[in-house]
Amino acid sequence: xxxxxxxxxxxxxxxxxxxxxxxxxxxxxxxxxxxxxxxxxxxxxxxxxxxxxxxxxxxxxxxxxxxxxxxxxxxxxxxxxxxxxxxxxxxxxxxxxxxxxxxxxxxxxxxxxxxxxxxxxxxxxxxxxxxxxxxxxxxxxxxxxxxxxxxxxxxxxxxxxxxxxxxxxxxxxxxxxxxxxxxxxxxxxxxxxxxxxxxxxxxxxxxxxxxxxxxxxxxxxxxxxxxxxxxxxxxxxxxxxxxxxxxxxxxxxxxxxxxxxxxxxxxxxxxxxxxxxxxxxxxxxxxxxxxxxxxxxxxxxxxxxxxxxxxxxxxxxxxxxx
Amino acid sequence: xxxxxxxxxxxxxxxxxxxxxxxxxxxxxxxxxxxxxxxxxxxxxxxxxxxxxxxxxxxxxxxxxxxxxxxxxxxxxxxxxxxxxxxxxxxxxxxxxxxxxxxxxxxxxxxxxxxxxxxxxxxxxxxxxxxxxxxxxxxxxxxxxxxxxxxxxxxxxxxxxxxxxxxxxxxxxxxxxxxxxxxxxxxxxxxxxxxxxxxxxxxxxxxxxxxxxxxxxxxxxxxxxxxxxxxxxxxxxxxxxxxxxxxxxxxxxxxxxxxxxxxxxxxxxxxxxxxxxxxxxxxxxxxxxxxxxxxxxxxxxxxxxxxxxxxxxxxxxxxxxxxxxxxxxxxxxxxxx
Numbered sequence: 001x002x003x004x005x006x007x008x009x010x011x012x013x014x015x016x017x018x019x020x021x022x023x024x025x026x027x028x029x030x031x032x033x034x035x036x037x038x039x040x041x042x043x044x045x046x047x048x049x050x051x052x053x054x055x056x057x058x059x060x061x062x063x064x065x066x067x068x069x070x071x072x073x074x075x076x077x078x079x080x081x082x083x084x085x086x087x088x089x090x091x092x093x094x095x096x097x098x099x100x101x102x103x104x105x106x107x108x109x110x111x112x113x114x115x116x117x118x119x120x121x122x123x124x125x126x127x128x129x130x131x132x133x134x135x136x137x138x139x140x141x142x143x144x145x146x147x148x149x150x151x152x153x154x155x156x157x158x159x160x161x162x163x164x165x166x167x168x169x170x171x172x173x174x175x176x177x178x179x180x181x182x183x184x185x186x187x188x189x190x191x192x193x194x195x196x197x198x199x200x201x202x203x204x205x206x207x208x209x210x211x212x213x214x215x216x217x218x219x220x221x222x223x224x225x226x227x228x229x230x231x232x233x234x235x236x237x238x239x240x241x242x243x244x245x246x247x248x249x250x251x252x253x254x255x256x257x258x259x260x261x262x263x264x265x266x267x268x269x270x271x272x273x274x275x276x277x278x279x280x281x282x283x284x285x286x287x288x289x290x291x292x293x294x295x296x297x298x299x300x301x302x303x304x305x306x307x308x309x310x311x312x313x314x315x316x317x318x319x320x321x322x
Numbered sequence: 323x324x325x326x327x328x329x330x331x332x333x334x335x336x337x338x339x340x341x342x343x344x345x346x347x348x349x350x351x352x353x354x355x356x357x358x359x360x361x362x363x364x365x366x367x368x369x370x371x372x373x374x375x376x377x378x379x380x381x382x383x384x385x386x387x388x389x390x391x392x393x394x395x396x397x398x399x400x401x402x403x404x405x406x407x408x409x410x411x412x413x414x415x416x417x418x419x420x421x422x423x424x425x426x427x428x429x430x431x432x433x434x435x436x437x438x439x440x441x442x443x444x445x446x447x448x449x450x451x452x453x454x455x456x457x458x459x460x461x462x463x464x465x466x467x468x469x470x471x472x473x474x475x476x477x478x479x480x481x482x483x484x485x486x487x488x489x490x491x492x493x494x495x496x497x498x499x500x501x502x503x504x505x506x507x508x509x510x511x512x513x514x515x516x517x518x519x520x521x522x523x524x525x526x527x528x529x530x531x532x533x534x535x536x537x538x539x540x541x542x543x544x545x546x547x548x549x550x551x552x553x554x555x556x557x558x559x560x561x562x563x564x565x566x567x568x569x570x571x572x573x574x575x576x577x578x579x580x581x582x583x584x585x586x587x588x589x590x591x592x593x594x595x596x597x598x599x600x601x602x603x604x605x606x607x608x609x610x611x612x613x614x615x616x617x618x619x620x621x622x623x624x625x626x627x628x629x630x631x632x633x634x635x636x637x638x639x640x641x642x643x644x645x646x647x648x649x650x651x652x653x654x655x656x657x658x659x
Contacts, residue, residue, distance in 0.1 A: 144578075
């Protein structure tokens with residue numbers, strides 16, 4: 001218990017609660033359970049994407065192409081739905097995840113087989129995927145009335161008081177909690193990021209591990225492509241423009257070390273919730289919109305500054321200090 | 323100089339000479355290349371304007387339309403596009419600017435090289451263009467958007483909020499200012515409770531709308547004079563179960579708003595016809611590029627089937643007033659643009 005209280009997650013949780021309290025003082029009803037559920041639902045996509053990004057960052061890589069991947073898969077599923085309204089939604093979700101996995105695998109292969117720095121690879125695929133959105137759509141929107149009711153309704157459907165989108169986020173969190181802590185691949189992510197040289201000697205294939213991290217991040221981005229387009233009921237070429245930076249910001253706030261090997265699922269989720277709460281609090285708090293970016297940026301820098309001073313959490317294969 | 327090129331020039335001169343001897347009806351030997359620059363590619367409004375431009379090109383005959391623009395709505399992206407158009411030596415540039423001032427140096431350079439520069443939709447400062455064709459007058463748009471809201475308010479009284487695009491968007495700010503001025507005189511019982519900015523992003527506009535619905539539970543209407551914002555606002559109102567309580571109106575495209583009209587989240591909205599706008603600006607650019615007309619205060623420029631534009635002292639002109647779309651005509655226009 002005392003160990004938890006000293007952890008960065010506890011500090012972040014405290015900051016999150018303080019933020020909710022602060023928003024409540026500016027806007028009564030912000031901390032009401034119904035509103036908190038709404039904020040969680042609004043942040044679901046960011047949580048899912050941040051978890052994928054966390055795996056990539058743990059292996060000392062970065063994926064800048066997630067938002068473009070999301071836009072492309074979202075556009076493709078929306079166009080399929082508009083062209084063939086009879087296609088069942090589960091099939092479209094499978095298609096979305098499938099396309100996402102392929103796009104993620106492309107990133108992974110380029111990093112693994114060609115040994116190109118991940119930031120370069122994903123900066124390239126960011127533009128390529130976004131370009132493909134223009135190519136497949138011809139620049140045209142898919143609008144609300146062209147989508148089937150089932151397509152738009154699935155993420156909104158209510159199960160035990162929570163929308164399906166929130167349930168998907170919760171399921172993703174649970175799956176990651178198990179995978180990261182209980183599987184060899186999960187441990188390999190930490191080992192590869194902690195000390196890639198030593199990881200090789202323990203029998204871990206560094207390139208292959210990074211490949212899988214990109215595949216997972218890609219698949220989740222594909223899933224979010226469907227969720228995003230269905231939620232906002234519109235698919236246009238600039239969907240989620242610039243969202244990749246929000247995802248990385250959520251990870252950094254959550255204490256995922258950009259240098260790799262360090263970070264937790266809880267941290268990523270809390271980081272995403274922190275950013276999501278800021279985004280939802282600012283419109284109702286009566287703060288000038290011009291402050292929003294400055295506040296988000298300050299939160300990132302404060303989070304990193306605080307994290308640097310803390311003793312690190314779980315490390316597998318520590319790097320020797322010169 | 324190679325022989326073939328010399329012959330080509332000679333032939334061109336001869337053609338030009340004979341043309342002028344024949345009465346000078348065909349002044350241009352080559353195709354007039356007119357570049358239509360959008361704020362960003364992939365926005366339905368500009369795609370529709372490009373269709374209008376193509377229609378004008380067909381009528382005019384010897385015109386080639388180059389429809390282009392950056393992939394995101396930034397002035398930097400448009401400067402690059404303009405520079406590449408200068409390199410391609412187009413005859414005319416018709417631009418809808420992401421920033422009124424940032425583009426001036428690049429466009430001045432274009433004019434120095436003999437390229438006709440006009441702005442349309444969202445204007446450029448006078449130094450950076452020969453004339454500006456506004457889709458409608460800012461005054462008329464401001465009046466229209468508040469009237470749309472007022473028409474569905476009992477006794478023309480209630481609370482409205484504005485969901486804009488970015489806080490620096492030229493046209494948005496001018497329309498909102500005109501709206502405020504008009505409502506002070508005409509609708510004294512309507513209160514404007516807030517102006518929020520959705521940055522033309524679906525998620526941010528959606529969130530800002532949710533914020534409005536929470537902050538002002540007795541809100542009667544949301545006015546969004548932006549096509550991304552109005553769609554997101556209508557969806558947020560629908561998801562919040564406030565259809566019938568909060569009317570979303572403003573400026574949008576019929577194809578994008580068909581769902582919102584159907585669900586009842588929006589009673590009506592307005593837009594000028596972007597096809598007409600692309601058509602009109604192309605016709606004007608053609609006249610100016612071929613020296614058939616000169617852009618000067620008081621000049622009357624023909625816009626073909628759309629009518630005539632009269633330039634004011636700033637070399638600006640308005641095309642027409644916005645047109646209102648509602649349940650009665652949405653189906654007819656949703657398939658058009």
